[in-house]
Amino acid sequence: xxxxxxxxxxxxxxxxxxxxxxxxxxxxxxxxxxxxxxxxxxxxxxxxxxxxxxxxxxxxxxxxxxxxxxxxxxxxxxxxxxxxxxxxxxxxxxxxxxxxxxxxxxxxxxxxxxxxxxxxxxxxxxxxxxxxxxxxxxxxxxxxxxxxxxxxxxxxxxxxxxxxxxxxxxxxx
Numbered sequence: 383x384x385x386x387x388x389x390x391x392x393x394x395x396x397x398x399x400x401x402x403x404x405x406x407x408x409x410x411x412x413x414x415x416x417x418x419x420x421x422x423x424x425x426x427x428x429x430x431x432x433x434x435x436x437x438x439x440x441x442x443x444x445x446x447x448x449x450x451x452x453x454x455x456x457x458x459x460x461x462x463x464x465x466x467x468x469x470x471x472x473x474x475x476x477x478x479x480x481x482x483x484x485x486x487x488x489x490x491x492x493x494x495x496x497x498x499x500x501x502x503x504x505x506x507x508x509x510x511x512x513x514x515x516x517x518x519x520x521x522x523x524x525x526x527x528x529x530x531x532x533x534x535x536x537x538x539x540x541x542x543x544x545x546x547x548x549x550x551x552x553x554x555x
Contacts, residue, residue: 392436395445396429403446404429406514407453413509414457415464416498424460428452450514450524454506461502496546504539507532 390398404425411421432439432449439445497505503525510521511532518532525532 390442390445392433395436395442396433399432399445399449400429403449407449410450410509410514411453411457413497413513414454414506415460416494420460420464421457424456425453428456431456444523447520447523450510450520451526454510454524458502493547496543499546500539500542503527504535504542507535508539508543511536 407425407428408418408421411424412418415421415424428449431452432445436442439448497508500508506525507521510516510524511518516524518529518536521532522529527535
């Protein structure tokens with residue numbers, strides 16, 4: 383991304399990383415927080431955090447991995463915040479129609495729902511591996527876990543998805 387031996391200042395680095403990776407990072411966060419607006423906010427805040435910590439970054443070559451880690455951590459925080467708010471929110475009135483049920487049963491919704499049912503770490507590993515196509519080493523660095531843990535979470539997550547999607551796809555209702 384930058385010439386060998388050249389140094390980046392925070393403004394240039396963040397600008398180039400933003401131009402090259404913003405959309406991909408929003409998609410990653412979207413898979414974790416399940417809301418486009420929240421995902422965009424998480425990613426924007428992550429770029430601001432990277433900029434403010436740029437001088438403390440030991441290896442600027444690993445800025446993208448560090449940025450991914452910030453996005454994942456901030457996505458987790460957004461989910462925790464959402465669960466606290468949900469605990470204290472009044473319950474909405476439940477209404478449904480046949481049309482809404484039919485629309486909600488699309489293939490994309492089925493896959494996203496199955497992904498939502500995975501434990502947090504499995505969902506993160508599966509999203510990083512199969513959505514961003516990261517290697518086991520990159521996922522381990524992003525999440526701060528070992529490569530063995532990445533393999534384990536990936537295997538368990540995929541097995542759970544196969545089981546869940548198999549039963550959801552057979553359910554005609």
